[in-house]
Amino acid sequence: MARKRKKPVERAAVPDRYAAFAEHPRFGQGPRVTGLDPKPSGAVQPGEALTVLHWHSPGRKRIPNTAVVANWRKQTFTVLPVTHYFDTARTCRDCGLEFIFYALEQQHWYEELGFSLDADCVRCVACRKIDQARAAQRRRYETLLHAPQRSDEESLEMAECCMALVEAALFSPRQLERVRMVLNATAATASSKLQKRREHLRERIAAFAARPAGPPR
Numbered sequence: 001m002a003r004k005r006k007k008p009v010e011r012a013a014v015p016d017r018y019a020a021f022a023e024h025p026r027f028g029q030g031p032r033v034t035g036l037d038p039k040p041s042g043a044v045q046p047g048e049a050l051t052v053l054h055w056h057s058p059g060r061k062r063i064p065n066t067a068v069v070a071n072w073r074k075q076t077f078t079v080l081p082v083t084h085y086f087d088t089a090r091t092c093r094d095c096g097l098e099f100i101f102y103a104l105e106q107q108h109w110y111e112e113l114g115f116s117l118d119a120d121c122v123r124c125v126a127c128r129k130i131d132q133a134r135a136a137q138r139r140r141y142e143t144l145l146h147a148p149q150r151s152d153e154e155s156l157e158m159a160e161c162c163m164a165l166v167e168a169a170l171f172s173p174r175q176l177e178r179v180r181m182v183l184n185a186t187a188a189t190a191s192s193k194l195q196k197r198r199e200h201l202r203e204r205i206a207a208f209a210a211r212p213a214g215p216p217r
């Protein structure tokens with residue numbers, strides 16, 4: 001069955017300020033203007049509606065006219081509920097690119113996914129994906145490592161996870177010893193597919209050893 005293609009989202013021209021921002025797969029580049037621009041309440045007069053904006057998005061980071069009304073009843077709040085979300089400019093912790101943490105993403109995080117209002121967004125979408133993939137690799141590695149028994153294929157998968165985590169500087173290079181042990185232990189495996197994977201792992205170890213020594217991370 002042919003899948004319906006999603007309609008492309010119409011996007012306005014991106015202001016220069018955002019030209020170098022990391023792109024968001026759904027919202028593109030540049031802020032999503034809503035025209036709503038509430039100011040945080042100072043001293044509130046009786047009968048006046050309170051406006052509370054997120055403390056992780058102070059004034060200098062908020063992008064004007066991008067507010068979305070929050071439903072504070074759906075928030076898991078710790079100290080204060082938030083009445084509006086704003087698109088806010090951030091710098092990615094991993095790649096250093098600027099990106100926008102969109103008001104609609106915040107609404108999704110804090111109202112649909114049940115994230116605490118204390119949860120902050122520190123990575124661009126691309127780096128968030130890499131980070132999630134690494135976390136999954138790490139979980140898989142731990143599962144395989146502690147398995148009472150492993151097939152050669154599972155041992156190789158464990159070694160591949162280990163290699164990737166060393167390459168990502170999440171594991172110490174000392175962990176490569178485990179990769180080498182798996183290579184030795186699976187040397188007798190007859191499957192040509194597994195032999196190819198062993199060969200590829202050897203190449204990765206060699207490439208890692210030959211990498212230019214960068215600044216310590």
Ligand SMILES: [Zn+2]
Pocket residue numbers: 022092093094095096097123124125126127128
């Ligand atoms: Zn990034």
